[in-house]
Amino acid sequence: xxxxxxQFLITGxxxxxxxxxxxxxxxxxYNASGVVNFAQGExxxxxxxxxxxxxxxxxxxxxxxxxxxxxxxxxxxxxxxxAIEPARGATVITTIIITIGAAIFxxxxxxLIWGKDIFALPHFSGEQPLHVGSATLLxxxxxxxxxxxxxxxxxxxxxxxxxxxxxxxxxxxxxxxAQLMGINVSLMLLISYGLSACLxxxxxxxxxxxxxxxxxAGIMLGxxxxxxxxxxxxxxxxxxxxxxxxxxVLESLGAGLIxxxxxxxxxxxxxxxxxxLKPSGLFGREAADRV
Amino acid sequence: MAKQRxxxxxxxxxxxxxxxxxxxxxxxxxxxxxxxxxxxxxSFLGDPxxxxxxxxxxxxxxxxxxxxxxxxxxxxDSGANPKKAVDFVKRLIxxxxxxxxxxxxxxGETMAVTPQVEKAGIPFISLAGSxxxxxxxxxxxxxxxxxxxxxxxxxxxxxxxxxIKKVALISGSGGFDKSGRAQSLDLAPxxxxxxxxxETYGSxxxxxxxxxxxxxxxxxxxxxxxGFGTGPAIVTKNIRQLGITVPVYQSHGVASKKYIELxxxxxxxxxxxxxALLVADKLPDSDPQKAVLMVYKTKYxxxxxxxxxxxxxxxxxxxxxxxxxxxxxxTDKAKVRAEIEKTRGFIGTGGVFNMSAEDxxxxxxxxxxxxxxxxxxxxxxx
Numbered sequence: 001x002x003x004x005x006x007q008f009l010i011t012g013x014x015x016x017x018x019x020x021x022x023x024x025x026x027x028x029x030y031n032a033s034g035v036v037n038f039a040q041g042e043x044x045x046x047x048x049x050x051x052x053x054x055x056x057x058x059x060x061x062x063x064x065x066x067x068x069x070x071x072x073x074x075x076x077x078x079x080x081x082x083a084i085e086p087a088r089g090a091t092v093i094t095t096i097i098i099t100i101g102a103a104i105f106x107x108x109x110x111x112l113i114w115g116k117d118i119f120a121l122p123h124f125s126g127e128q129p130l131h132v133g134s135a136t137l138l139x140x141x142x143x144x145x146x147x148x149x150x151x152x153x154x155x156x157x158x159x160x161x162x163x164x165x166x167x168x169x170x171x172x173x174x175x176x177x178a179q180l181m182g183i184n185v186s187l188m189l190l191i192s193y194g195l196s197a198c199l200x201x202x203x204x205x206x207x208x209x210x211x212x213x214x215x216x217a218g219i220m221l222g223x224x225x226x227x228x229x230x231x232x233x234x235x236x237x238x239x240x241x242x243x244x245x246x247x248x249v250l251e252s253l254g255a256g257l258i259x260x261x262x263x264x265x266x267x268x269x270x271x272x273x274x275x276x277l278k279p280s281g282l283f284g285r286e287a288a289d290r291v
Numbered sequence: 292m293a294k295q296r297x298x299x300x301x302x303x304x305x306x307x308x309x310x311x312x313x314x315x316x317x318x319x320x321x322x323x324x325x326x327x328x329x330x331x332x333x334s335f336l337g338d339p340x341x342x343x344x345x346x347x348x349x350x351x352x353x354x355x356x357x358x359x360x361x362x363x364x365x366x367x368d369s370g371a372n373p374k375k376a377v378d379f380v381k382r383l384i385x386x387x388x389x390x391x392x393x394x395x396x397x398x399g400e401t402m403a404v405t406p407q408v409e410k411a412g413i414p415f416i417s418l419a420g421s422x423x424x425x426x427x428x429x430x431x432x433x434x435x436x437x438x439x440x441x442x443x444x445x446x447x448x449x450x451x452x453x454x455i456k457k458v459a460l461i462s463g464s465g466g467f468d469k470s471g472r473a474q475s476l477d478l479a480p481x482x483x484x485x486x487x488x489x490e491t492y493g494s495x496x497x498x499x500x501x502x503x504x505x506x507x508x509x510x511x512x513x514x515x516x517x518g519f520g521t522g523p524a525i526v527t528k529n530i531r532q533l534g535i536t537v538p539v540y541q542s543h544g545v546a547s548k549k550y551i552e553l554x555x556x557x558x559x560x561x562x563x564x565x566x567a568l569l570v571a572d573k574l575p576d577s578d579p580q581k582a583v584l585m586v587y588k589t590k591y592x593x594x595x596x597x598x599x600x601x602x603x604x605x606x607x608x609x610x611x612x613x614x615x616x617x618x619x620x621x622t623d624k625a626k627v628r629a630e631i632e633k634t635r636g637f638i639g640t641g642g643v644f645n646m647s648a649e650d651x652x653x654x655x656x657x658x659x660x661x662x663x664x665x666x667x668x669x670x671x672x673x
Contacts, residue, residue: 117549211498
């Protein structure tokens, strides 16, 4: 029984790292504009799909990965330039709806460009399982966990320690005040979309060897990443990680110990419970309106 | 003013003539109606099905048609949405006035349109898997693909041969998976098999090691996975990752090269029941299906790339319908229906069809071949 639980935990942490990485992408755009970008899952999909496509055209593996990140970042920049920026005066809700539209558009475009097939990326460093006691994990799982950890620390450092990070946060706090202080608000937004697309692409590249990818792979990952971000507290990089890991472990323990049929129900009931007790999420700042 | 009236009168006259001419021409073409899930979650079914229908209709028309009449294919994309399918079938029956319907990629949409078809009295050949489509028998409804019950039976037959008594079941959350799971549970006692675990996963889940760890702790002698898409490939990889060595069985839902490509080395040794189409070139020349399969495979692959069994179901449906029309000598719906029911010894891609008043599918277990994946390719198990 104990070794089973060890396996459930390892599974939960690997799956949770993926959710965390996707959730992290939500945090950046939320920090810059208070908008939840529902095209985040599509960034993940585009990252993985363009890497598959680059590999198929004969690019060497590391170059394909790099190219995929560049392509996805460009898609993120274009999303801001052509869909978000023209609607500058729009409210947060309107902008969120624009991102939903963009998500549907990107999914459709991917369907037309790459077709309906499912694709796999090769593992970064072999598929030989590693043994931890009687539990096993793949080298790729370690990549997912490791790069997630690095990304989280980097994002946190960016927002807490750099001038640009603080400038981005200022834009979300008060757009006009930030503008008056000499912050180029539209440039900050552009950067935040580029950055979160880049993060999404990295998530896609890490997950695709384990879970494959297809034009509609972004929907579920986006949804789980969003749940992770909400659970941890929207906008907090640490929160996204805590939320992601918790969600992953809950799912895996739910499936292993109680019933695999109800694992999503178990995980989501617990999320609801957390949000009822602490509406701003585990690490979220209490929302307060100044009057 | 007068001139204008004259012109509009002329236009009206022309329209009138066109209206008179249209039904005349319509009476000459044989109208085959179809609704398929060409887009959406079941597009991997509908896409090859539509390509197959179009390819053969074009070919027959180019050769002068059927009984001197051209065939017209009327198609709607249902996206596997039962509600849309019902609307399209109404349109096919009432507005397009088709003679026969060959379509319905998914079981859900097929079941949804069945009442319409029965009410209107139009021969309908479904391309979907569930056994519920033809059991109990409905007067106007037929189908060509093997059922999930047959897949489960074929797998259990093979397990019996290998002396496997205890089986762990793992299935996805989709309609195909659920139906397959139900049939597997239902059939197990008949073959003396005990289901020692019954796990499920979400169709878009990325990791199934939790469920498989539970299965590893049981005394299962084999694992049976019902599903399609990414799920079975991930399950297969996770089984190997956990170091589970018992035999693995998949359903006909993974009967495409894509599964082998995704699961990679982990797929070696996996067994599954599938249509003979997958191993057409490996069949002995004495096999009655071989010639039909090779012709279909060559034609399809020359035009659209790798062949899938789903397109084969459309081939079977179309030709069962057309042969029935030829035997009936007309497109009279009742006569065509009766002739479809009399289909005997029709060699299709799915097997040799022998329909009857009690059996609107007409395939037996022999239509399935048991395959084993070896070195990234299908091999026949004898």
